[in-house]
Amino acid sequence: MEIPIDNLWCQVLERLQLELSRPTFETWIKTASAEQLENNCLVISTPNLFARNWLQKYYINTIARVVQDILGVPVEIYITVAQGDEVSPLDKQEVGWELPAVNPVTSNVAKNQQKSTDLNSKYVFSRFVVGANNRMAHAASLAVAEYPGREFNPLFLCGGVGLGKTHLMQAIGNYRWEIYPDSKIFYVSTEQFTNDLITAIRNDSMQSFREHYRAADILLVDDIQFLEGKEYTQEEFFHTFNTLHEAGKQVVIASDRPPKQIPSLQERLCSRFSMGLIADIQPPDLETRMAILQKKAEYENIRLPRDVIEYIAYNYTSNIRELEGALIRALAYISIWGLPMTVENITPVLGTHSQKMEATPEVILNVVADFFNLSIEDLKGNSRRREISWARQIGMYLMRQYTGLSLPRIGEEFGGKDHTTVMYSCEKIKQLQETDRTLTQTLRQLSDRININSRYQK
């Protein structure tokens, strides 16, 4: 272990940046630093207890794996809080949660190694919220978990990004593994399968590659759409599939689209993928999104006010990973600033993401004029009085958000203003709302009024 600690940490950061989502990396990893590396033990320091607990709970194994990869030896990771291990009020009370003490990483790593599968223990059926969007996929997965290799073989799960395919697929594996810890459950991404194949060809070890995959009791293959254009991998996968299927072993496949829509997928694979059950997952409705947030909060022992759940669920509609990411960001933000969990407090960090409601320019002008106690003529006119030009800038920003009109068209709605004026206003309000909480609140109130007025107009 000759490598200087700064250099090691830089490499760790580079690797984690590629592996983790941006919010996760920025919030938890980038703020940590490596303090000491001695006797195969790496001490990492975090800015507060909240961050320490979070890293300890969710990322310690990932960090340990990456460090081990770089150093070539297993390393124990200890996570501390900078400036002494003190609990600040911010860490404990406002968030209303405390994570249980976790044993040193070695015990977790050892446990995962014993498990010999690559399953995430969070992905279990009890943590999966069932709604109209995924009822069929959930029921089929549970059936497969209870009776693998029977009627739904293969089970083909398909649906858009971040909608729970991996969760369900791994839930099948975890369920079986709980009952039969000796069963061979392989979870593999198509990319991993391809890489293993390439390595086997390179090392002249095709025999062991085949023996390995064909020994599975349950084979879970994620992101099968990446077979597209990989002729040789398709060929090899076809034989693996056939061997397992003929032996009555269960195959579960996930994809972002149905087999027929995967370009250049061999016809024989396409028909095999379709011979069990194809179950699709649609984006969840508002109630299901709220239930997902609620469940997540319960698991983490966090109390979330209903309007906060509604707010996040309303704004993040099509990807559950993003929905969860929004909750994590909100939690981090209120924790760091020591604020109570309210909609007003989390708006700056979440913004008005994916505002779906549409409104007419007329509604926006009316609402803004009314809110600021001005007339529509004031908004359309050329007065430079501060309160008028402030209301005008907010109006332009909202019109851009709600109508999708071009900058010149918005200029026209405001009495023939130049498009650069509109652009400047939109940028200014967008930037200010990140730091100005009064403005964020104002925008929220205006948005509520616009939504209500638009509803009544329809």
Ligand SMILES: Nc1ncnc2c1ncn2[C@@H]1O[C@H](COP(=O)(O)OP(=O)(O)OP(=O)(O)O)[C@@H](O)[C@H]1O
């Ligand atoms: N119905 C659900 N209930 C609870 N959590 C869910 C549900 N659906 C998805 N999730 C969570 O959303 C996140 C993303 O889900 P997952 O990774 O399974 O999506 P995916 O469909 O496999 O996405 P990708 O196509 O990007 O691989 C996970 O943390 C998962 O636990």
